[in-house]
Amino acid sequence: MSAPWLSFALMIGLGLVGLAVVFAAWRLWRGPSLPDRILALDTLTLNAIALIVLFGLWVENQIYFIAALLLAVLGFTSTVALSQYALRQRVIEPNDVDEHDRESTDPQSKERSKGRSEDQPEKPHD
Secondary structure (H helix, E strand, C coil): CCCHHHHHHHHHHHHHHHHHHHHHHHHHHHCCCHHHHHHHHHHHHHHHHHHHHHHHHHHCCCHHHHHHHHHHHHHHHHHHHHHHHHHHCCCCCHHHCCHHHHHHHCHHHHHHHHHCCCCCCCCCCC
């Protein structure tokens, strides 16, 4: 660390963000509802990213920035998945299957294909 004031500022920042982590963990534990807990988990993830970045600055190592980036991506996807679960009680909608899977599992498409004769070509789709 080149400047003593930078080291002092990082120590204060680490302490304050650590306190924010404690408060977010308390909100995650206490609730009172599922949206509050999802928001607390997102806040906890953001505070953990800040702790990792501040620690990386303090020890002057760039690998911590990559770890913070990975945690940010993981936190974003988990927040989206949990929010979708809170709204719909499922993460993946049944309508999210692609067209090929739908044709193979749809009983009506099987009946349509049985009704078509073998020598009659299939009509092209527009």
